[in-house]
Amino acid sequence: MSQLRSDLALAFQAARAEVQGFSSPEGDLLEAVRRQSHAPMRFVDPDGTIQDAQDRMAVHIDALQELLGSADAAGSGRLNHVRQAACEAVEALKIAIFEHGCASAAADRVGLGVYGKRI
DSSP states (O other): OOHHHHHHHHHHHHHHHHHHHOOOSSSOHHHHHHHHHHHHHTTBOOOHHHHHHHHHHHHHHHHHHHHHTSTTTTTOTHHHHHHHHHHHHHHHHHHHHHHHOBBOHHHHHHTSSOTTSBO
């Protein structure tokens, strides 16, 4: 596994852990997840499939955050379902990157990949 793939895998593992452990309606879960994955993502060129996966992830994470802020969160089995969907969306983004991601010019400059080649 390349260093970039390894870095991405670790970042998304941390992002999933963030989603699994998040319980406060006060914080910004989406920002926390983006912070986890930002460093290695800058070495991946933008792609439509990846962008779609990012958008879906944002929708699921926002739904979790909204549910955590509602009165239904504590007494509902729905919370586990929504949290699982958010974790699956994080994983789907990682898969989209691994399947469609190409190294950016920044990755090429620092030796993490060849510009335009799959990561």
